[in-house]
Each structure stands twice: as structure tokens, then as C-alpha cells.
Amino acid sequence: MLTAAALRAHLLAARLAGVVATPREASLRRYRLFAAGDPRVLIGIDPERSWGQRELIELMADRCGVSADPWQTSGQDVIDPERTLAALDAFAERLAAAARRRAPVLLGTGHPHRLLGFYGGLADALSAAGCTVLTPAQGRCVDITTRFGLRTHLLDYLRGVAFVRRPGVARPGGEPGAHTHSPLPVRLALAAAAEAGGPLPELVIGDHGWVCGAGQLGFEAIGLADTDDPAPFVGEAEGAVAVVVPLDDGARSRYYRPLTRYVLDRACLSP
Structure with a gap:
């Protein structure tokens, strides 16, 4: 069994927590956009109240461990590994509860090239526990506004995990899909x-958008988020999202394998 101490060491070594790659400037910019109601940053959350930039900084300091100083405007963000571990434990509790009742589950990612393996391991374990891993709307088109304009994507699944990809586009020798x-x-x-x-x-x-969009519609939703994504943490603070794990979501996919093992151990879902 992977201990909390061993995982903490891995989080710091892989820079999934501690000093992470996310620039403070990028986070502050997205906090400003969220406060302004920009849908590109709300990503499915409809806040119950107005959130100013200073309030968002305070929230992210509480949930992630980033600096609470609004005058710190440069450098790298910091994620407290203890907060990551505590959230992973809460995440595992939700998995265990779903497995006990053999609940139908839906998994999806906007970072398929980074996180598909993490979610795929969860899908395999939940399926083995008797949960139905849902794959609705496979192959259907969804139009998404990007910085290049409106682009048509296809909803697809791999190992029970949903993601979107451009029609006819895949990554040879790698995980398919588009970042959204x-x-x-x-x-x-x-x-x-x-x-x-x-x-x-x-x-x-x-x-x-997977965790925010589902949570806003009233579904129990749990997931991962980086320090420059305030929406899931606002959703968690307001009760729309059940659990959010703070970590760097842009690292190499292999760095997330110990997190899969840790969560499944805690949920008693290990093979």
C-alpha cells in the first residue's frame, strides 16, 4: 500500500504539489476573468453570489495553499501537499461509496493527454466493483468555441473515459484527444x-467543464483542478461540486499513476 508520506514525497518530486509550474500571473488573470463572469473561466459554474478577485485569492489560498497576498503578482504558484492528500482521501471516500452501492458512473477529462490514464485506472476498478461505467453520446458532435473560433469535436471514450477530439485527428503513438x-x-x-x-x-x-458542468446540474461530482482554475473550487465552496483535489494538472501522464494507486487503496478498490 502506498503511504501518505510516500505519496507526499512523490507529489513534491513530480511538482504536482509544492512549487508548481503554474505562473502566479496566469492564476491572477483567470481570477480576474472569473470575477468578471467570463464563461471561458466559469466553465459551467453559475456562482450563487458575486466573487471578487480578492475573495478568489483568499478561497484559493484556503483550498490550495497559494499565497493569500494580493500584491504577490509574479513567480510560481504553490500547492500545499497536505491539502492535496486530504482532498484525495475525500475523493477516495466518494469512490468507495459509489462502489458499495454499485452506482452508475461517468468519467471525463479535458486533459486526455495528461489525465486519461488516471481516470482510466479508476474506471477499470469501478467496473470491476460492479459499477456501470457509462458512455453516452459516443461519436456525437459537439461545437466548442476555441481561441481559433468555433470548432466541431467528437465525443469519444477510451477505457471508459470521455474526451473530445477533432474528427479524423488522433495522436499517433499517444493518447488521443483535445484539451478543453x-x-x-x-x-x-x-x-x-x-x-x-x-x-x-x-x-x-x-x-x-466535466466536474463543473455536472455539479452545476445537480450531479455528485468530484475531480482535479490546478491553481489557475478557480471555478471547481468556487463550486466546492458553494456546494455544487463535492470534492476538488488541488494539484498541477499539466504534468507528464506517468506522474499521476501513484495517485491512482493511492486513491484505489484508500477506497479498497485495489486489484
Whole structure:
């Protein structure tokens, strides 16, 4: 079993926590955009109240461990590994509860080239425990606004994990898919599941728009988020999102393998 101390050491060595690659400037910019109501940063969350930039800094300091000093405007963000571990434990509790009741689950990621393996391990374990891993709307088109304009993507699944990809585009020798923060893919998946007469997921696991979009619609949602993504943490603070794990979400995919092992050990879902 991977101990908390061993995982803490890995988080720091891989820079998933501690001093991370996310620049303070990038985080502050996204906090400003969130405070202004920019949908590119809200990513599916409809806040119950107004959040100013200073309040967001305080929230992210509390949930992630970033600097609470609004005058610190440069350098690298810092994530407290103890907060990451505590959130992973809460994440594991939700997995265990879903496995005990054999709940249908939906998994999706906006970072398939980084996080698909992490979620794929969870999907395999939940399926082995008797959970139905849902794959609604596979192959359907979803139009997502990007910095290059409106682009059509296809909703696809690999190892039970949803992601979007450009039609006919894949990464030879690597994990397929496009990076997106949009909540539209999860809305499409949930609508398709409802149209088909169910089942609907009792737990949604993901990041970015997947966790925010599902949580805003009232589904139990848990996931991962970086320090420059305030929306999931606002959703958690307001009760729309159940659990958010603070960590760097842009590291090499192999760095997340110990997190899969740790979470499954805690959830008693290890092979």
C-alpha cells in the first residue's frame, strides 16, 4: 500500500504539489476573468453570489495553499501537499461509496493527454466493483468555441473515459484527444443518457467543464483542478461540486499513476 508520506514525497518530486509550474500571473488573470463572469473561466459554474478577485485569492489560498497576498503578482504558484492528500482521501471516500452501492458512473477529462490514464485506472476498478461505467453520446458532435473560433469535436471514450477530439485527428503513438475546459461535452453526455431513458450517473468524475458542468446540474461530482482554475473550487465552496483535489494538472501522464494507486487503496478498490 502506498503511504501518505510516500505519496507526499512523490507529489513534491513530480511538482504536482509544492512549487508548481503554474505562473502566479496566469492564476491572477483567470481570477480576474472569473470575477468578471467570463464563461471561458466559469466553465459551467453559475456562482450563487458575486466573487471578487480578492475573495478568489483568499478561497484559493484556503483550498490550495497559494499565497493569500494580493500584491504577490509574479513567480510560481504553490500547492500545499497536505491539502492535496486530504482532498484525495475525500475523493477516495466518494469512490468507495459509489462502489458499495454499485452506482452508475461517468468519467471525463479535458486533459486526455495528461489525465486519461488516471481516470482510466479508476474506471477499470469501478467496473470491476460492479459499477456501470457509462458512455453516452459516443461519436456525437459537439461545437466548442476555441481561441481559433468555433470548432466541431467528437465525443469519444477510451477505457471508459470521455474526451473530445477533432474528427479524423488522433495522436499517433499517444493518447488521443483535445484539451478543453468546456462544459458542453458533459452536458451532451448527460442529455443523451436522459434521452435514452437512463441510467444517469450517480457520480461524475473529471476535471474542468466535466466536474463543473455536472455539479452545476445537480450531479455528485468530484475531480482535479490546478491553481489557475478557480471555478471547481468556487463550486466546492458553494456546494455544487463535492470534492476538488488541488494539484498541477499539466504534468507528464506517468506522474499521476501513484495517485491512482493511492486513491484505489484508500477506497479498497485495489486489484
